Amino acid sequence: MSQQPVRLSVDFGTSNTVAALGYPDGRVRTLLFDGSPTLPSAVFLDPSGGLLVGRDAEHTARTAPDRYEPNPKRRIDERTVLLGGTELAVTDLIAAVLLRVATEARRVAGGGLSSVTLTHPAAWAHTRRQILVEAAERAGIPPTTLVPEPSAAADTFLAVSGGTVPAGSGVVVYDLGAGTFDASVVRRGPNGFEVVAAEGLSQGGGLDIDAAIVGYLGAMGAGHDGAAWTRLLNPTTSEERRANRLLWEDVRQAKELLSRADHTHIHVPMVGVDVPLSRAQFEHLARPILDATINATRAALNGARVAPGDVAGIFLVGGGSRIPLVATLLQQALGRPPTITEQPELVVAEGGLRAAGGPVESVAVPPPVSSPPAFAPPVSPPPAASVPFPVSTPPVQPMSAPAQPSYQPMASLPVQPPVPSQAGPQVPATPQRPERPRRTRLIAIVAAVVLVVAIGAVALVTYLRNGQTVDMNRSVLADGQHSITLTGIKVTSNRLRVNLRYVNRDSEPWGLVCPSAAEDLQSSYLKVEGRAVFPVETWCTKNAAGGKPVPLAANDSGDSYAIFPVVPAKGTPFSLYWYGSKVDGLTL
Numbered sequence: 328m329s330q331q332p333v334r335l336s337v338d339f340g341t342s343n344t345v346a347a348l349g350y351p352d353g354r355v356r357t358l359l360f361d362g363s364p365t366l367p368s369a370v371f372l373d374p375s376g377g378l379l380v381g382r383d384a385e386h387t388a389r390t391a392p393d394r395y396e397p398n399p400k401r402r403i404d405e406r407t408v409l410l411g412g413t414e415l416a417v418t419d420l421i422a423a424v425l426l427r428v429a430t431e432a433r434r435v436a437g438g439g440l441s442s443v444t445l446t447h448p449a450a451w452a453h454t455r456r457q458i459l460v461e462a463a464e465r466a467g468i469p470p471t472t473l474v475p476e477p478s479a480a481a482d483t484f485l486a487v488s489g490g491t492v493p494a495g496s497g498v499v500v501y502d503l504g505a506g507t508f509d510a511s512v513v514r515r516g517p518n519g520f521e522v523v524a525a526e527g528l529s530q531g532g533g534l535d536i537d538a539a540i541v542g543y544l545g546a547m548g549a550g551h552d553g554a555a556w557t558r559l560l561n562p563t564t565s566e567e568r569r570a571n572r573l574l575w576e577d578v579r580q581a582k583e584l585l586s587r588a589d590h591t592h593i594h595v596p597m598v599g600v601d602v603p604l605s606r607a608q609f610e611h612l613a614r615p616i617l618d619a620t621i622n623a624t625r626a627a628l629n630g631a632r633v634a635p636g637d638v639a640g641i642f643l644v645g646g647g648s649r650i651p652l653v654a655t656l657l658q659q660a661l662g663r664p665p666t667i668t669e670q671p672e673l674v675v676a677e678g679g680l681r682a683a684g685g686p687v688e689s690v691a692v693p694p695p696v697s698s699p700p701a702f703a704p705p706v707s708p709p710p711a712a713s714v715p716f717p718v719s720t721p722p723v724q725p726m727s728a729p730a731q732p733s734y735q736p737m738a739s740l741p742v743q744p745p746v747p748s749q750a751g752p753q754v755p756a757t758p759q760r761p762e763r764p765r766r767t768r769l770i771a772i773v774a775a776v777v778l779v780v781a782i783g784a785v786a787l788v789t790y791l792r793n794g795q796t797v798d799m800n801r802s803v804l805a806d807g808q809h810s811i812t813l814t815g816i817k818v819t820s821n822r823l824r825v826n827l828r829y830v831n832r833d834s835e836p837w838g839l840v841c842p843s844a845a846e847d848l849q850s851s852y853l854k855v856e857g858r859a860v861f862p863v864e865t866w867c868t869k870n871a872a873g874g875k876p877v878p879l880a881a882n883d884s885g886d887s888y889a890i891f892p893v894v895p896a897k898g899t900p901f902s903l904y905w906y907g908s909k910v911d912g913l914t915l
Contacts, residue, residue, distance in 0.1 A: 332441035335432045335468075336679030338476070339424065339445065339459070341400045341506030341532065343646070344368050345673055346428045348436060349680040357673055358432055365672055366427065369397045370420045372410040378423040392568030396420060398534075401506050403455055421462035429468045442471040444679040449475040449511050449525040476502060476644075477511035479678030481520040484642040486681065487668060492639040497523060497631065499638050501624055501657065501665065502675075503647030505533040510624040512631035512638065519682055524630030526623040528846065531616055533647040537578045539612040540604070542876025543838040544578075544595055547602045555597040570596040585609045586649045603835075607807070610652045612838040612876075617652060618907045619846045621660045628661075635661035646672045656907065797915055804908045808833035813903065813910055814886075822863075823853070823891045825903060830884045837879040841867035854902040855895050862889040 334349035343365040346358040360366040361382055371384035372394040379387055388395035394411035396402065399420040407414045432440060445463060447456055456473060463470050477500040484500075485492050492498060497514040508531035513520040545556055562568040573596050581593045585606045592601045628635060635641075641657060641664075648654075648671045658664045668674055796817045804811040810830045817824040831837040841847060847867045853860045866887040871877055879885050895901045895915060903910045 332439055333432075333436045334442045334444070334680055335429070335436075335440045336444040336446070336479075336676050337425065337428050338479075338676040338679065339400060339421065339447075340368055340672075341398050341504055341534070342368060343505070343672065344424055344428060345676040346432060347673070347676040347680055348432060355677055355680055356435075357677070358428070358435060360427075360431060364670070366424070367397075368399055368424050369395065370399055370410075370423055371395050372413060372415065374411075378420070380423050380427040388572065389569055390565075392562075392565060392572055395572075398506060399424065403458055418458055418462045418465065421459065422465035425463055425468060426466035429466055440468070443468050444472045444474055444682070445470045446474050446476045446479050446675050446679045448507065448509055448527065449477050449522045450509065450527045474679050474682045475511075475522050476500075476675045477509065477513050477522055477525065478520040479675045479682045480642055480644045481513045481515070481678065482681035483668075483674040483678035484640060484666060485515070485520075486678075487666070496639045497633060497637075499624065499628065499635075499641040499661075500644055501620070501641060501648060501653070502644040503532065503620060503650075503653065504645040505647070507532050508620045508623065508647075510620065510627040512627050512633065524627045526627040526630065528619060528623055531620050531623070531846075533579075533582070533645075535616050536613045536647070536650075537575060537582060539616065539838070539840045539876055540578045540582065540593075540609070541574065542840065543604070543608070543612055543836070543878060544574075544593060544602050546836055546838070546876060546878040547600075551600050552598045555599075556595075559595070559597045567597070582609065583646075583649070586651060605835075608835065608838055611809070612840055613650065613652060615840050615842050615850065615906060617650070617656055618850055619842055620653075621656050621907065622849060624657070625660065635663060641665035642674075643667050644671050644674050660907070799913070801910050801913070803827065803903075803905050803910055809837055811905070811908070813905075813913075816913070816915070818894055818915065821892065821894055823894050825889050825891070825905075827887045827905070828884060829879055829887060831879045831881060834881050836881055838876065839879055840876045841871035844868045851889055851903070851905045853891050853893065853895075854904065855893060856899065856901075860891050860893045862891050864890040 333351070336347045336349065338345045344367075345365055348356045348358055350356070357364045366381045367385055369381065369384040369388070371379040371387045371391075373379055373387070374391075374394075384395060385397075388397075391411065396408055396410060399408075399417060402408050402417050402420070405417055407416055408420060409415075429440070429443075443463070445459055447459060451459075460470060460473070480500045480502065481492075481498045484498050492515050494515055494517065497512050498520070500509075500511045500513060502509045502511070508528040509525060510527070511525040512523045514523050541560075545560070558567050559570055559574060562571045577593050581591045581604060584591050585604070589606045590603065592603050594601050628638075641661065643653065643657075643665050648667070654665050654667060796815050798815050799813045801813040802810070803813050808831065810832075812828045812830070813825060814828050815826045817826065829837070829839070842850060844867070847865055848862055851862060851865070866889070867877075889905075897915050899914065900911075901913050903913060
């Protein structure tokens with residue numbers, strides 16, 4: 328074993344923690360835990376008061392699930408966590424994981440650590456970063472640097488791509504982890520990579536895909552024993568907690584298997600059934616969640632004011648990016664294939680070693696907030712048509728499009744009030760031309776008639792547009808035994824409602840899933856005159872606001888809808904983007 332001081336980089340994840348060692352000769356070695364490059368971030372409170380970490384925690388949790396916390400990172404905003412009736416600080420749980428990493432690193436290195444780098448999500452503010460630092464200090468490893476995860480990932484991309492990222496160019500980092508999703512655009516500067524724009528989803532990780540699968544299992548197996556299924560999802564005894572944990576472990580393993588195989592079965596404990604799950608069915612379950620990640624990726628590009636073709640590459644990070652559908656959707660949406668590594672779980676930890684020589688973020692003082700720089704500021708703002716998704720990060724320059732549509736529904740057009748017939752215009756008396764008053768009265772009468780006709784026309788148009796339904800019968804999606812059809816569009820005052828029909832011709836249920844209300848209202852939109860208009864209400868927000876599975880039974884159909892706060896002018900073409908599918912050339 329080498330006695331030379333080495334550097335340590337730690338990627339503390341929601342489900343797993345990864346670490347890498349950097350040696351003075353430039354070698355990078357992934358740290359192994361029980362023969363695996365990933366250490367479960369799980370923590371178990373031993374009855375003696377000690378904390379077990381990793382696979383030791385997972386194994387021991389089978390005897391006392393109430394003393395087990397599988398995802399401390401998800402609890403970082405909570406001050407304490409209750410394990411086995413004992414309150415523990417979240418900082419202590421994180422410190423226990425980092426202590427296990429540091430102990431193993433020192434054992435392998437054969438001595439001390441010259442420096443330590445901790446990576447963190449780009450969206451983490453000062454408070455969360457400070458908790459990470461305090462946990463490291465309690466573990467006896469005060470960090471030398473903190474590095475945003477996308478910057479670390481970009482350094483790994485630079486290494487695997489052969490250095491094909493010139494200065495000033497950027498990389499898109501698509502990070503699908505267990506607990507969260509982050510899409511970032513990072514630019515290569517003179518001192519390393521810096522985050523230009525980032526978009527994140529708190530409910531867009533692998534655990535949310537697991538939840539969609541569990542919902543599907545409930546739709547398939549709850550009928551066998553509804554009471555047992557309820558106890559399985561809401562355990563109150565140790566036996567039920569063990570069964571619940573076994574269910575989620577089997578679901579995760581089935582998800583990983585379907586990245587390599589086409590079909591598997593999942594056993595549902597307590598209910599006692601084996602539910603088949605194909606890759607096609609799994610992709611239908613995951614599709615709404617993955618579509619939301621694609622939307623966030625495009626929003627990050629919009630925030631950086633760059634087109635997909637202007638970045639040096641798209642880099643997949645995190646275990647969830649192994650899902651084959653991820654690369655397919657990214658290529659369809661952005662027009663270029665992403666870069667996939669053999670082990671996407673390791674790239675952040677390894678990149679942290681390379682990025683440690685770059686910009687160092689101070690934790691004691693929060694960094695100043697400023698508008699993200701563009702890679703190459705355009706001479707004029709990009710056209711509105713290139714910004715189809717909402718951008719949470721303010722753009723460098725305001726869009727030239729107005730906040731409201733430049734057109735108005737005809738029913739809301741202002742109408743001049745009629746001129747009182749008894750008054751008429753003010754005309755000075757002119758004895759030399761007695762015919763002037765008669766001509767003035769005639770003009771007033773004609774004006775009144777025109778106004779009456781105009782008012783009547785506006786009222787007629789309003790009547791026709793209010794409640795009018797336009798039949799469409801346009802295909803939105805045709806995927807094997809599943810199809811979605813735009814059946815019609817209904818206009819009511821200044822709102823437009825699109826009606827859709829879902830048809831499942833398969834012998835198995837179609838595992839549809841509603842995302843959370845906030846994500847659902849950004850998953851579909853209308854594109855009118857180059858502007859994206861998002862709905863104010865959808866079937867999901869009305870009927871499944873919390874986000875839940877809504878499977879469609881075999882050989883059955885169901886209706887959905889979305890209501891948009893805009894009515895395109897008659898004859899104006901517009902498009903509907905529905906969860907990643909597109910219908911062009913629509914008109915009223």
